[in-house]
Every structure is written in C-alpha cells, then in structure tokens.
Amino acid sequence: MVTPVSTVTACYFWDFFFGTLDCKKLLISEIFLTLDAAIHMINQRNLKITEPSIMRILVGVKRVVDYAVKIRVKPDRSGVVTEGVQHSMNPFDEIALEEAVKLKEKKLATEVVAFSLGGPKSAEVLRTALAKGADKAIHVQVSDAEAGKVESFHVAKALKKVVELEKFDAVFLGKQAIDDDSSQTAPILAGLLDWPQALYASKVEDAGNGHVKVTREIDGGLDTIKVKTPFVLSADLRLNEPRYATLPNIMKAKKKPLKNIPIKDLAVDLTPQTETIEVTEPPVRQAGGFVEDVATLVSKLKEKGFVKA
Amino acid sequence: MTSLALKSRVVELYKNLYHMGKEYPGGAKWFHDRLKLAFTKNKDVQEPAQIEQLIARGQFVVKEIEALYSLRKYRAMKQRCEV
Numbered sequence: 001m002v003t004p005v006s007t008v009t010a011c012y013f014w015d016f017f018f019g020t021l022d023c024k025k026l027l028i029s030e031i032f033l034t035l036d037a038a039i040h041m042i043n044q045r046n047l048k049i050t051e052p053s054i055m056r057i058l059v060g061v062k063r064v065v066d067y068a069v070k071i072r073v074k075p076d077r078s079g080v081v082t083e084g085v086q087h088s089m090n091p092f093d094e095i096a097l098e099e100a101v102k103l104k105e106k107k108l109a110t111e112v113v114a115f116s117l118g119g120p121k122s123a124e125v126l127r128t129a130l131a132k133g134a135d136k137a138i139h140v141q142v143s144d145a146e147a148g149k150v151e152s153f154h155v156a157k158a159l160k161k162v163v164e165l166e167k168f169d170a171v172f173l174g175k176q177a178i179d180d181d182s183s184q185t186a187p188i189l190a191g192l193l194d195w196p197q198a199l200y201a202s203k204v205e206d207a208g209n210g211h212v213k214v215t216r217e218i219d220g221g222l223d224t225i226k227v228k229t230p231f232v233l234s235a236d237l238r239l240n241e242p243r244y245a246t247l248p249n250i251m252k253a254k255k256k257p258l259k260n261i262p263i264k265d266l267a268v269d270l271t272p273q274t275e276t277i278e279v280t281e282p283p284v285r286q287a288g289g290f291v292e293d294v295a296t297l298v299s300k301l302k303e304k305g306f307v308k309a
Numbered sequence: 310m311t312s313l314a315l316k317s318r319v320v321e322l323y324k325n326l327y328h329m330g331k332e333y334p335g336g337a338k339w340f341h342d343r344l345k346l347a348f349t350k351n352k353d354v355q356e357p358a359q360i361e362q363l364i365a366r367g368q369f370v371v372k373e374i375e376a377l378y379s380l381r382k383y384r385a386m387k388q389r390c391e392v
Contacts, residue, residue, distance in 0.1 A: 067382060067385050067386070068332075068334070068381075068385070091382055091386050092386075092390075175390075176390060178386075178389070178390070181390075219392070237383065237386050237387060237390065237391070241379055241383075242379070244329075244375045244378065244379070246325060246328075247324055247325050247328045248321075
C-alpha cells in the first residue's frame with residue numbers, strides 16, 4: 001500500500017537504502033515505490049508470529065499389560081501371560097498424550113488425534129486417551145492373534161499411511177513400550193517419513209517460524225535441538241506429569257469420534273520380521289550367606305578368589 | 310446452596326472416589342469398604358457449611374490419591390526404564 005509522504009522523508013529513506021543521491025532528480029513515483037519497499041522490509045523483520053508452529057498432532061498409544069501387574073511367563077515359554085491380566089495405556093504414551101494436550105491448551109496446537117494399532121480391546125485405551133484430552137481417535141484394528149505378532153516396524157508403516165492420509169504436523173510417541181521395550185517405533189517412523197526426530201524429549205518449546213525447540217535427556221546430560229515441523233517426537237519420563245482421567249471426563253469422551261480402520265484398508269504387510277524362540281524368567285536371586293566376624297569374611301573372600309591369598 | 314444440589318455433589322464425590330479406588334495398591338475392596346464407612350459415618354450431617362467442609366476434604370483426598378498413583382508410576386518407570 002503506497003502512502004503519500006513528503007518528499008523530504010522520502011529522501012531520508014532513499015539515503016538509508018541506496019546511499020546519498022540527489023533525490024530531487026527522481027520521479028515522485030520512484031520515491032513512493034522505494035518507501036513501500038522500505039516499509040515492507042521493516043515490517044518483515046518485526047513480524048509477530050501469530051501462526052502456531054505446530055498445527056495437528058497425532059499421538060500413538062499402545063495397550064500393554066499394566067505396569068503394576070506381576071508378570072508371569074507362560075509354561076510353554078513362548079511368551080508372557082496376557083489372558084485375564086489387567087491392561088492399560090503404556091505410561092510413556094500417557095506422557096506423550098499429555099504433552100500434546102498441553103500444547104493444545106497453550107494454543108500451539110489445533111487438534112490432538114489419538115492412534116492405536118491393536119486388537120479390539122485397544123478401543124478402551126483410545127477411550128481413555130479421549131478422556132485425557134484427545135479430540136479424535138483412530139483405531140487400526142487387527143485380530144487378537146495378529147496383534148501378538150505386530151512389531152514396531154508394522155506400527156511405523158501404519159502410522160506413515162495415516163499421516164499421509166490426514167496431513168499431521170507432528171507425531172508424538174512414547175519412548176518405549178513397557179511390554180517389548182523396543183523403542184523403535186519413533187525412529188523408524190521418522191526414517192520412513194523422512195522427517196526430523198526429537199527422541200527422549202524432556203521439554204518442548206515453541207521456537208517460532210515453524211520450528212520447535214526440544215530438550216532431550218541423553219547419557220551425558222541434556223541436549224537441546226531445534227527441529228522444523230513436521231517432526232516425530234518420543235516422550236521421556238520427565239517431559240510432564242500425565243493427568244488422571246476423571247469420571248466426568250470419561251463420560252464426556254463417549255461422545256468424541258472414534259474412527260475404525262481395518263488393517264487391510266491401509267495395505268500394510270504384517271509379516272513378522274523376528275521370531276521369538278524362547279521367553280524365560282530372570283535367574284532367581286541366590287540368598288546371601290552370613291559371617292560372624294571380619295576374619296571369617298576375609299578367609300571366605302580368599303576362598304572365592306576375590307582377594308589374593 | 311439447596312440441599313438437593315449439595316446431595317448431588319456428595320454423590321458425585323462418592324462416584325469419583327469409588328472410580329479412583331479401583332486401582333488402589335492396598336486393594337480395591339479395602340478402599341471401597343473404607344469409603345462406604347467414611348460416608349455412612351457422616352450421613353446425618355445437616356448443616357450446609359459442615360457438608361461443604363466434608364466435600365472439600367473429600368476433594369483433597371481425590372488429589373492425594375492422584376498424587377499417590379502418579380508418584381508410584383513415576384518411581385516404577387524410573388527404576389525399570391532408566392540406566
């Protein structure tokens with residue numbers, strides 16, 4: 001928009017951008033054009049970021065054996081007993097979901113969609129996710145028999161298909177599932193989508209201009225990175241404290257939409273890449289022995305070869 | 310506040326506590342029995358101010374149980390999934 005200004009002011013702008021020139025020789029239209037360009041340049045630098053950096057977040061959740069349950073190995077050593085055992089949402093997925101909902105409350109995200117690939121009972125976990133603040137849920141259903149053989153690679157492929165269908169800006173996952181401890185789904189997904197990844201996230205902040213600043217917990221301490229959306233995030237333990245799904249929220253969640261997609265609609269090949277040979281319990285801890293005095297202790301240590309005789 | 314509105318709040322509080330008690334580490338049945346006992350002990354209270362106080366105490370208990378659950382889960386995850 002060209003605003004009429006005095007010739008004197010126009011000369012100042014001209015000097016500022018193009019060095020001293022005899023501006024009286026220029027056409028008035030040229031001065032106005034320069035002014036317009038100058039205002040535009042200044043405005044660009046002071047641009048207030050009103051667009052949120054993250055728009056729509058997909059959160060992957062998994063139905064696993066509850067963390068408080070005492071795990072028992074099946075007698076035929078083919079796996080762990082899951083029949084009749086209490087199941088719930090993977091704790092790291094709860095943390096990932098909580099972060100997405102927190103971002104939505106801070107107006108940095110517009111929609112949070114929960115996703116789960118599993119048997120029919122995974123719908124319960126998705127309802128819990130809706131009660132904890134997700135807006136919609138997607139259930140990619142497989143049979144119970146297939147669900148036992150599903151691996152991180154297949155989940156990542158299914159997530160990729162969903163992301164391509166519905167155009168998400170971020171995928172939040174838990175760092176690992178407490179039943180298989182594979183921690184593979186997030187990095188595989190980032191590789192398949194060719195998106196940047198922020199793993200073991202312990203803090204997420206908006207960095208403006210379509211970037212997000214993530215603090216990660218690694219062996220040496222903390223690592224802070226800046227990733228461009230869209231990206232994949234895996235939530236670590238100290239990212240936040242998940243909220244509890246209260247009874248009124250559970251009631252409200254019943255009205256939220258839950259979409260069912262049979263696995264064949266996504267055309268994902270579920271052929272397992274690994275075969276479980278055997279599952280055994282860890283060795284039973286041996287009881288320690290008692291000694292009466294230091295001399296006996298030293299002689300016992302020498303006996304066992306821990307101390308040079 | 311009408312006694313009807315107060316009654317519905319008390320019932321809502323009971324339902325909330327009942328739902329939370331389902332995963333109590335000491336045993337769901339023990340928790341539910343104690344909950345029923347605590348509520349029946351105060352069933353003859355008529356003063357609205359006193360009822361409000363008891364409801365507030367109940368909501369405090371809800372927060373305490375939430376804190377207990379989240380701390381328990383955090384400790385278990387820290388012990389298992391951290392090097």
